Amino acid sequence: MxxxxxxxxxxxxxxxxxxxxxxxxxxxxxxxxxxxxxxxxxxxxxxxxxxxxxxxxxxxxxxxxxxxxxxxxxxxxxxxxxxxxxxxxxxxxxxxxxVQGEIIADYVMAGATMLHWDFRRYLRDQAERKWAPRMVAPLGDKTLGIVGLGSIGTTIARRAKSAGMTVVGSRRDPSQTAEGVDRVFGSHELKEMLPLCDFVVLAVPATTETIGLIGAAEIANMRREAFLINIARGNVVVEDELISALRSGAIAGAMLDVFEREPLSANSPLWDMQNVIATPHVSGVPxxxxxxxxxxxxxxxxxxxxxxxxxxxxxxxxxx
Structure with a gap:
């Protein structure tokens, strides 16, 4: 006009x-x-x-x-x-x-719950008309770690704390406290933070410093029963190394909303992995x-x- x-x-x-x-x-x-x-x-x-x-x-x-x-x-x-x-x-x-913090926090908490309860298995059981109950610990017993305590990361922290979870997180300046975060680590202290976490949420911005931030060495530092949730950028994770770790059981599973190449290739093994929930980059779009x-x-x-x-x-x- x-x-x-x-x-x-x-x-x-x-x-x-x-x-x-x-x-x-x-x-x-x-x-x-x-x-x-x-x-x-x-x-x-x-x-x-x-x-x-x-x-x-x-x-x-x-x-x-x-x-x-x-x-x-x-x-x-x-x-x-x-x-x-x-x-x-x-x-x-x-x-x-x-704008995006609350909807992304919805996604993360829903993802943590689905992974923790293994809802993919329940859906398979339902499809097979199979009655297979099992016991699950309360989500509040778990520790959620947030890599990147910016505006989105701190919103996720507040939500996780409201669910009764222990929350830890990392940021460039660990002297800055964050609401809902029980312990803040420096961005160079992932080696100390990752073993504490049942869920690791990636919420860092895409910069030259964060490309390939999570690879085989970092995944090996996580608990075998831990889950990775990525709502940052696909290139923050070395995808082929994550796939290898998921196949070997080095970690329990992952929920991924972002990928190294988007749309995710139809040939990617991530589509068919039983311990992965893959979504088409939707977590921040209300x-x-x-x-x-x-x-x-x-x-x-x-x-x-x-x-x-x-x-x-x-x-x-x-x-x-």
């Missing part, structure tokens, strides 16, 4: 672009908004953008984004930008980190996503127009 004397032009590149545009136009009639529903439309309009709203940054078009001063991500991760951060150091980058993210977008547009510091600014050097 063209606005005479517009304060800025915002290009919206998102599956819900039309919803975002409608919400922005209702609140900010002085902002010119353009819905770019596909790559061709984005390429056509990126040079006009003062601001870009989208789920990922179009790295292939960075040289055409001459006017771009601000990128608002509709998700938490901005790893698509890391290879070109030297080209966008002048740009403000913000994310939606306060219904009515545009409306849930819009309060952050709205506040940041208002701050941008008034020359104020934006909310949820990402440090591109750190990657989060």
């Amino acid at each position: 063209a606005v005479q004397g517009s304060a800025m032009t915002m290009v919206v590149n998102h599956a819900s672009a039309e919803s975002f545009v409608r919400l922005i136009e209702e609140r900010f009639p002085q902002v010119r908004t353009i819905a770019a529903l596909n790559v061709d439309q984005l390429e056509q309009h990126i040079a006009e953008a003062d601001a870009l709203l989208g789920s990922s940054f179009p790295v292939d078009l960075v040289d055409q984004a001459k006017k771009l001063r601000w990128f608002q991500s509709t998700s938490v991760g901005i790893d698509s930008m890391l290879p070109i951060r030297h080209k966008v150091s002048h740009m403000i980058v913000t994310n939606a980190r306060s 219904t009515n996503y545009a409306k849930r993210v819009f309060p952050i977008v709205e506040e940041n547009i208002n701050r941008f127009l008034n020359g104020q510091t934006l909310k949820n600014v990402v440090d591109l050097e750190r990657g989060y």
Whole structure:
């Protein structure tokens, strides 16, 4: 929509672009908004953008984004930008980190419960009309470890603590306490933390430091009866080493929402493993996503127009 004397032009590149545009136009009639529903439309309009709203940054078009001063991500991760951060150091980058925590915590707690009770086995028994009761300890007897105590990790910690679990976690600065976390380890202290955990939840951002963070050595440091839950990024885990560990029984099982390559190949052994629950990268996507993210977008547009510091600014050097 063209606005005479517009304060800025915002290009919206998102599956819900039309919803975002409608919400922005209702609140900010002085902002010119353009819905770019596909790559061709984005390429056509990126040079006009003062601001870009989208789920990922179009790295292939960075040289055409001459006017771009601000990128608002509709998700938490901005790893698509890391290879070109030297080209966008002048740009403000913000994310939606306060939106996804609760739904991801739902996913993690549901996953921990399903793994702990071995619901996959119960479903197989049901399909075979097989009556096979067994005893299970309360979830509150267990310890959940969170690798990465950012906004999502601390939300998971609060939920796990409300279930009566012992909660431990790791972060870059272990001197920072976190609500619901009984003990905080430094990011370099996984060797000390992992053996304590019945569940290990990966909630770290995707950075050069976290690629391959969990491989054979780290898995060998986990309890044989422990489960791995990954809601971070697929490349945080060395996938073939995880598959080997799951096959050998080095750990009890895993719930995986992210993978090294997505969509997960139809040939991947993870589809058929009896101790794995695999989901198609859905843990952080609640219904009515545009409306849930819009309060952050709205506040940041208002701050941008008034020359104020934006909310949820990402440090591109750190990657989060």
